[in-house]
Amino acid sequence: MPEFMTPQFRTPRFRTIDAGAAQIRVAVEGQGPLVVLVHGFPESWFSWRHQLEPIAKAGFTAAAIDVRGYGGSDKPGEVAAYDMESLTADVAGVAKALQPDAPAILIGHDWGAPIVWNSALSRPEAFSAVAGLSVPFSGVPNRPFSEIFTEAFTSKGHFFYQAWFQDVGPPEAEAEADVRGFLRKFYYGICGDAPDGTWPQKKHGATLLEGMVDPEVFPAWLTPEDLDYYVDEFTASGFFGPISRYRNHERDFAWLQQFRGRKLDMPTLLVGGDRDPAFNGFGRIADPGAMMREHVSDLRGVHVLPGCGHWTQQERPAEVNAILVPWLKGL
Template identity: 80%
Template sequence: MAEFRTIDSGQARIRVAVEGEGPLVLMVHGFPESWYSWRHQMGPVAQAGFTAAAIDVRGYGGSDKPHPIEAYDMESLTADVAGVARALQPDAPAILFGHDWGAPIVWNTALSRPDAIRAVAGLSVPFTGVPTRPFTDIFKELFTDKGLFFYQAWFQEVGPPEAEAEKDVRDFLRKFYFGIAGEAPDGSWPMKKHGASLLEGMKDPGQFPAWLTAADLDYYVGEFERSGFRGPISRYRNHERDFAWLQQFQGRKLDMPTLLIGGDRDPAFNGFGRIPDPGALMRTQVTDLRGVHVLSGCGHWTQQERPAEVNTLLVDWLKGL
């Protein structure tokens, strides 16, 4: 069973679930999740001879929740990951797993601190290199300027997104999780006009897919009822700041073993239709891509929807390092 530790990363106190002994594998979750999204990976990774450690990203769960929006920029979050890794394993570089926002966080931790990271695996979001423009410019062009809703545009205004999510946390999580799950029918993440709210037009599935049990949902609900959503949503309010920080790494590739796993029903995997072949694009930015695995019928919640397949892929990759 995992034990919880609170580790001073240097800038924030981060809660970490830890299980097993051996080389460190540090796991980073996305939105709106927690260390708990890696619950199915902790045991198998530990049993394979590694220290499995999964953090609550700052703003979530048992980790610090600073108020300033800029406290959730990529520079700060990569510093947290590197600080936790150094505290848990001071004498050797760490291996990183990341899902959803956790994938860019681990990709960029490795990019900015290549000596500290031995290998990195991303789920859902490929590594596409140092950006050439802020993502706000991209979604403005593709969605907002055309009068279309995009959830990250909705997240830019401080206040209304938090209020919508916190009004009924269980309802928000059920609709958000199901909307981009593999089992969701087309239209579950509805097209709508700019100015709509996130939940407008989204459906509750009634019977949730078996991969998220009532107890699992209860855990997530409890975490967000305590933490709120300001920190988690503020991650989306740092695109310009992230862009500016990353420019110093222009021209640098990830020069270490990497792995990419995604679902063919995950809109984040293909960049909401912008990336026809995520693996091919990623190969232009990494030197040692050891696999691109696309899981048929899998939605956004990769390691929760398909734990057995994901565990096999991750453990095989770890043993081959």
């Protein structure tokens, strides 16, 4: 599998960690207290390429994982292997292997944010602080998210991408038929540079890529070489594991009920873009920070980046680093 060779970035050291139930590839840089970075869909450790060196230079060990199903990590063939219980166990296993004698710090983006929120919620003794990019912490759910999107979209005949992802086979085939085109359209559709309306409104029964835009020139935050790396990773790994994360809403709901009433009792941080539909729950959350304060005891900042879309730390690396590094140093 190709390693990261873009000259403006230093290639990190890669390790494969036995996390217990899975082998997880980790990009590691620096020495000091451990910071585990967890990516979202459809990304990899590489989405943290702009953060590894600054975090390391601030005196920490920055460790960006490939979530199971991605890149150099294990890729189980069962949908249930991608439930929240399994993914939080992977994060805890990596943290324990890299820093066995002290709790780790967690930072996650997109799906990585719920993964780190719930890692800290389920194992508070293993983690000392947690930050989320794009997706706020909303506590233990009252019902599976699949019920919410069915009610809000599918039952009204509207397309919702997570409904499209439910059936094994067609979503993978669409993505894998043209990996580069899929990534370009998906990344562009919810980035801050895309005009309003780029993410198409369509009827239930459409496929994900119907009506999506492949821009003639991609925004500068993702270079052609950056895209090449992602294309190589997904061409090798396929999309079954990444998409199967969306097929576990009911399992996740059932597992999380045991933590009902528990708050995150540690320093937390939230960063999002005002053009990111995931930051406000696709319009369901009027004030992500106010919602978070109901479920955490020590929220040390809510940072909203004007004009930033969904790919927070890739679109605005300097601004994100200027938030994350002082937060880390202040812990």
